[in-house]
Amino acid sequence: MSDVVNLTTMEVDALTDADGGLNLTDGHARLGLTPEQAAIIASIPDMFAEASSRPFQDIERQAHTAFLHGIGQYSAPIGTGRIFSCYSSTLATDIVARALPAGATIAVLHPTFDNIADLFTTRGLKLVPMTERQLMNQDWPEAPVSAIVVTHPNNPTGLITPRGHLRSLAEHAARNGQTVIIDASFRGQVRDAQYDTYEVLDAAGADWIIIEDTGKLWPTHELKIGLLAFSERTTLPLYRAYSESLLAASPVVLRMVTELAGDWVEGGYERARDTVARNRSVVKEAIEAVGLELADPTSQISVARISLPEDGPGSGELYQLLVTRGVHVLPCSPFHWADPKSGDRFIRISLARPYETVRQGAEKLAAAFAELSAAAGAERLAEAEGALVA
Secondary structure (H helix, E strand, C coil): CCCCCCHHHHHHHHHCCCCCCEECCCCCCCCCCCHHHHHHHHCHHHHHHHHHHCCHHHHHHHHHHHHHHHCCCCCCCCCCCCEEEECCHHHHHHHHHHHCCCCCEEEEEECCCHHHHHHHHHCCCEEEEEEHHHHHCCCCCCCCEEEEEEECCCCCCCCCCCHHHHHHHHHHHHHHCCEEEEECCCHHHCHHHCCCHHHHHHHCCCEEEEEEECCCCCCCCCCCCEEEEECCCCCCCHHHHHHCCCCCCCHHHHHHHHHHHHHHHHHHHHHHHHHHHHHHHHHHHHHHCCCCEECCCCCCCCEEEEECCCCCCCHHHHHHHHHHCCEECEECHHHCCCCHHHHCCEEEEECCCCHHHHHHHHHHHHHHHHHHHHHHHHHHHHHHHHHHHC
16 A cells, blocks of 8 residues: 555555456446447547547537536536636646635535545645534534535535535525535436536525536546536636646547537436446445445445444454455545544445446455454453453
């Protein structure tokens, strides 16, 4: 494992495992292409030629329209200059972090993927956690918080911010001069998350930033686009921060996004949903055999958390044993960036993988948990017997 231990380093370790192994870490789609997607990928040479002859602005606007309308975001500011195309949603997040005033206090959803908190911290911002319970209770942060960061749907729990809750947050932020920042990287996977957030935020008069992502939807080996959209009200130097980072995203990838978004609307979404649902079922079956259960049984995103009992092995111990057996998953402590110990009883497994990969990984996880539990039980028994003898 790398010296720096965060979720991304664990994902890199899985990708670079010299022995192959089962990579069930990152939430990216690592599936075989469907016939429809394969036909699109086969036409990339034509897209390359088109990218050399069509104006970039036209290609970008077409991609933004196809993708954002395909996931229900009809009020997104397409064609206004207020949507930047980035290589990834992580880069978009870093651009936002650099544009926020250094030293500002921001509230970040807890738990959520740790690189969100890491990027903001690295750029000199002060973070305070906002729990999922606070979100669902509409208990919004007050001053000195100047921005509120929500992941919708949340990774790793799958929690969706209901439309009415977002309206309440937006109205609160508008009254208090706060910026609402939404990471919607998993939005494309869940219809319930695809209400028009741009319309809700604008209607409330809020200052907002939204980050979208294509990388969780299609198995395109990191050929993806992260979108950074922002409101008319924002005074943050987002363009400056963007221009310091890149010139533009690839027009070839934008053309690919246009075509894949079209397939997503024409049945691709349902095909992906069926794959994720089938994989979630096989995980549930495998872990129930050893007394474990899904932590978020109603989650619809392409990852699943598994709850570990308080009297059994923790996620770190289980993770380490699985790595020795060529199975890569994610312990959940890093997701709980403000209180890592509170995540020790959860482990996360990716479902955006071929069925056999998920089935084998889930069965090996269950077997490893049973083995660790048995060893711990034997140790407790020996200690009890020793105490009796003494």
